[in-house]
Amino acid sequence: MKQMDIFIAFFRSGMLGYGGGLSAIPLMHREVVETYKWMDDEEFSDILALANTLPGPINTKMSGYIGWRVGGFLGMLTALAATVLPTVILMIILLTVLHAYNDKPWVRGMSKAVVPIAGVMLGVLTWDFVKKSKNSMGWMSTLIVIGISIVVINILGLHPAIMIVGLLIAALFSKQEEKEKQVKAS
Structure with a gap:
């Protein structure tokens, strides 16, 4: 089925x-x-x-x-x-x-x-x-990412994949920083 x-x-x-x-x-x-x-x-x-x-x-x-x-x-x-x-x-x-x-x-x-x-x-x-x-993420972060995406993709003419990879890397680093802060707080 x-x-x-x-x-x-x-x-x-x-x-x-x-x-x-x-x-x-x-x-x-x-x-x-x-x-x-x-x-x-x-x-x-x-x-x-x-x-x-x-x-x-x-x-x-x-x-x-x-x-x-x-x-x-x-x-x-x-x-x-x-x-x-x-x-x-x-x-x-x-x-x-x-x-x-x-x-x-x-x-x-x-x-x-x-x-x-x-x-x-x-x-x-x-x-x-x-x-x-x-x-x-909140409105401010969302609007910032949208604005940066428009600039990177439409004005600078870079491929959307570059923006996506950049955001994925930024997310990985931000999660790593959060984990480090949690470890220090413990």
Whole structure:
């Protein structure tokens, strides 16, 4: 039954995640965290952050890891198949239809409507992460990290992975300092 749940969860997010891997992440979050409760928001956020640092499509990296974590090797294969199959099937169907009707206004309108919908879905997920960061780090630290991220990624043009690795290193050092303070206090 677990393999079927894994397949359904990732098939739904893959089938409904029109617009690319990033648009499927909020759907994957809903399935993994809210529907099946395989992990909490913090674990999902960690997986998302690490998946962003690795090369390749984010959706398949996340589904592969989550599938492995929930159902072992077979779960990983099930999650990957459920993630990739909808894309392959829909690409064949949609490209055939779009090619046949590419001169129709409804096709052009459909293509234009996808971008804002994907943007709203990503915005909602981002706001959820900001609220959770506020709870764990406080507003000031969250706003500082957001500001530094905007400068590093957009103004300086550095890859987001550099920012993520920097934040991970800073978190490791801050936890080490906390442990040292606790040892001294004892």
